[in-house]
Amino acid sequence: MSNTSLEKSKIRILLLEGVHQSAVDTLNAAGYTNIEYLTHSLAEEDLIEKIADAHFVGIRSRTQLTEKVFESARKLVAVGCFCIGTNQVDLKAATRRGIAVFNAPFSNTRSVAELVLAQAILLLRGIPEKNAKAHRGEWIKSAKDSYEIRGKKLGIIGYGNIGTQFSVLAEALGMEVYFYDVVSKLPIGNATQVGTMQELLNMADVVSLHVPETPATKYMFKAEQFAQMKPGSILMNASRGTVVDIDALAEALGSGKLLGAAVDVFPVEPKSNNEEFVSPLREFDNCILTPHIGGSTMEAQENIGREVAEKLAMYSDNGTSVSSVNFPEVALPSHPNQHRLLHIHENVPGVMSEINQVFSENGINVCGQYLQTKEDIGYVVVDVDKAYGELALEKLLQVKGTIRCRVLF
Ligand SMILES: NC(=O)c1ccc[n+]([C@@H]2O[C@H](COP(=O)([O-])OP(=O)(O)OC[C@H]3O[C@@H](n4cnc5c(N)ncnc54)[C@H](O)[C@@H]3O)[C@@H](O)[C@H]2O)c1
Ligand SMILES: O=C(O)CC[C@@H](O)C(=O)O
Numbered sequence: 279m280s281n282t283s284l285e286k287s288k289i290r291i292l293l294l295e296g297v298h299q300s301a302v303d304t305l306n307a308a309g310y311t312n313i314e315y316l317t318h319s320l321a322e323e324d325l326i327e328k329i330a331d332a333h334f335v336g337i338r339s340r341t342q343l344t345e346k347v348f349e350s351a352r353k354l355v356a357v358g359c360f361c362i363g364t365n366q367v368d369l370k371a372a373t374r375r376g377i378a379v380f381n382a383p384f385s386n387t388r389s390v391a392e393l394v395l396a397q398a399i400l401l402l403r404g405i406p407e408k409n410a411k412a413h414r415g416e417w418i419k420s421a422k423d424s425y426e427i428r429g430k431k432l433g434i435i436g437y438g439n440i441g442t443q444f445s446v447l448a449e450a451l452g453m454e455v456y457f458y459d460v461v462s463k464l465p466i467g468n469a470t471q472v473g474t475m476q477e478l479l480n481m482a483d484v485v486s487l488h489v490p491e492t493p494a495t496k497y498m499f500k501a502e503q504f505a506q507m508k509p510g511s512i513l514m515n516a517s518r519g520t521v522v523d524i525d526a527l528a529e530a531l532g533s534g535k536l537l538g539a540a541v542d543v544f545p546v547e548p549k550s551n552n553e554e555f556v557s558p559l560r561e562f563d564n565c566i567l568t569p570h571i572g573g574s575t576m577e578a579q580e581n582i583g584r585e586v587a588e589k590l591a592m593y594s595d596n597g598t599s600v601s602s603v604n605f606p607e608v609a610l611p612s613h614p615n616q617h618r619l620l621h622i623h624e625n626v627p628g629v630m631s632e633i634n635q636v637f638s639e640n641g642i643n644v645c646g647q648y649l650q651t652k653e654d655i656g657y658v659v660v661d662v663d664k665a666y667g668e669l670a671l672e673k674l675l676q677v678k679g680t681i682r683c684r685v686l687f
Contacts, residue, residue, distance in 0.1 A: 283687040286310055289594065290331055290353075295319050295338040297360040298583030308591035318550050326350045334590050339363055339570065340549060345371040355684070356593050358586040359603075361573060362386060362439075365491035365518060369604045373655055376622035376681035378605040380589040384439055385581040386573030390488075391443035393572050394514050397540035398448070398484045399427050400566065401512045406538060410563040423510070423537060425483075428452035433482025435475060436489035436517065437463045444486060445469045456482065460494075479506040484514065491518035499523065504530040510537045516572040519544040528558040531565055538564035542572045597659050597686065599650075606650035606657040616645050617667025618659060618686040624679040625656040633658060636673040642666040655681065 286309040293301060296317040305313060319340035320328060329335055329351045336358040337343065343357060348371045357367060359381040372379050400406060402425045408418045432448045434441045437457040445455045445466055455469040458478045465471055472478050475498075479485060485507065489495045499515075500523040507513070513536060515522050524545060530536045541559060547570055548555050559565050573582075592598045597620045598610045610618075623629045630649070637644050637660070646661035662670055664687070671685045 283685055284333070287312055289333045290314070291334045291336070291590075292316075292328055292332040293336040294341050295360070297336050297338065297586075298579040300580045300583030301336060301358075301360065301587040302583075304584050304587035305591060308587075308595065310591060310594070321549075322347065329354065334358065334594065336360055336586065336590070337366070339366055340547070341366060343367040343372070348372060348375055348377065351375075351377070356380065356590055358590045360579075360582050360586045363490065363518065364603050373604045373653075374681070376655065378593055378599050378602045380586055380593070380602055382582040382585045383601070385585055386575070386578035387439040387443050389575040389578040390440045390516050390572040391447055393542070393568075394444055394486050394516055394540070395447045395451070397514055397566055398432070398486070398512065399451075401514075401538035401540060401564070402427055402430065402484070404538070404564070406566050407563040429454070430483040431456060431481055433457070433478040433485045434469075435459075435478065435485065435487050437469075437471070438488060438490075440516075441486075441488040442466050444488070453484075475503070476506050479503060480508065482511060483508065484512045486514040487517045487521055489517050489521060491520055495521050497521070497523050499526075501526040501529065504535060507535070509535055512536060512538050512540075514540040516540075516542040519547065524558060528562070531559070531562045536564075538566070540566040540568070542568045543570050595686070599657065604652075606652040606655065608648050608650045608657055608659055610648060610659060611646075613646070613661045613686070615664060616661040617664045617670070618661050619667070619670050619674060619683060620686065621658045621660070621674050621677075621683045622681045623656050623658070623677065624681065625651045625654050626679055629656060629677060629679040630658065632677045632679075633660075633674065636670065636677065637662075640666075640669060640673060642670055 289310060289312060291310055291313045293315045302313060325347055333353050333355050338361050345368050354377050356378040362383055364381050367379055404424050411418050430453055432453045432455045434445055434457040437459040449455055449467045456472050456478055457469055458472055458475045498521055504526055559567055596610050599605045600607050600609045642662050644660055648659040650657050667685050674683045
């Protein structure tokens with residue numbers, strides 16, 4: 279599979295799920311105008327049809343980029359996830375095809391941290407229930423089960439970018455912060471890492487989940503974990519819907535074990551704003567339900583739009599793959615008056631020597647060479663005199679183990 283440097287007007291970009299206008303503006307400013315912009319996600323069959331012609335695709339959390347979808351994405355060069363999570367993308371399938379995947383790892387962390395902080399305060403005061411009842415004409419003026427956040431123990435599961443931000447905000451309000459993470463982490467402020475999740479659940483007044491979706495986190499929170507929580511505590515999940523067994527959570531709310539819960543992400547989420555949201559949690563007034571909007575603030579979406587679009591444009595323009603989630607990371611200078619070959623190959627012995635042979639045997643002088651490998655793939659970038667770009671491309675495509683190769687003029 280190959281493509282010589284395409285005119286920018288011929289590079290097709292498919293943007294789904296209503297990514298922020300800043301993405302379109304950034305791409306336009308970089309010269310990319312052939313953009314199809316949709317405000318919703320696509321069902322698999324429609325996606326397969328649309329993606330067949332796309333060189334770049336931009337998605338959020340709803341679009342599932344599966345092996346089957348990639349199979350039809352013959353021209354696809356890179357994927358931009360305009361969010362943090364990349365669990366909706368079959369990363370192995372993308373990597374096998376030499377498709378780089380980018381995301382925005384920091385732009386919405388503050389938004390999520392602010393939301394969960396607010397939810398903790400509201401739940402400790404019983405506000406969701408009092409509010410719901412007031413809307414129905416009931417007046418619950420009472421301090422029963424109503425608490426200050428100050429002095430309470432916060433248990434964070436997954437002490438990454440969001441977990442640490444939440445930790446700092448919570449401490450500023452006087453919470454005592456504990457966290458559980460599979461990796462040993464430097465605690466920020468006065469937070470304390472604990473050795474097991476059970477230890478954390480036994481002591482925390484508020485438990486907040488901030489892990490990614492992985493095989494290990496799938497339903498990591500089920501009946502057993504609810505049983506380990508303190509009576510009258512709170513669970514918040516703004517990570518991924520598959521992390522919590524929703525029936526077990528409904529049981530814990532129904533039995534009165536929990537004071538309340540806040541859930542932003544669900545195992546099955548409506549595909550669009552026109553679809554009904556179905557969940558056993560709807561019956562509980564003490565459960566804050568939000569439509570996966572932890573990272574949906576104007577600030578975060580605008581920043582994400584710009585950040586991911588810049589990464590796509592940079593990868594397209596000069597091959598820089600810095601901060602790709604699945605790809606060897608290479609930071610490249612510009613290549614004036616030279617042709618740049620971007621060769622993606624299986625990371626097996628012999629490929630690099632064959633590549634170098636192409637240049638020596640054909641008398642092609644190498645002006646610059648950059649190599650990085652990651653697990654199963656290698657990414658080598660070679661700058662050559664512009665007289666040799668097309669010959670080098672033709673020869674490199676014949677190297678055993680080549681996944682794809684393109685040349686930038
Ligand atoms: N609700 C939303 O709108 C929203 C917005 C942004 C992110 N998210 C979700 O939040 C998740 C966390 O985001 P982040 O930026 O903090 O990610 P991150 O990668 O910075 O942190 C995740 C942390 O979880 C830890 N971890 C991984 N597996 C674990 C396990 N089995 N047990 C305990 N800890 C484990 C990691 O070591 C890491 O410290 C994202 O992956 C995404 O799914 C949701
Ligand atoms: O915007 C989205 O659809 C997902 C937001 C969030 O879950 C993320 O992973 O950043």
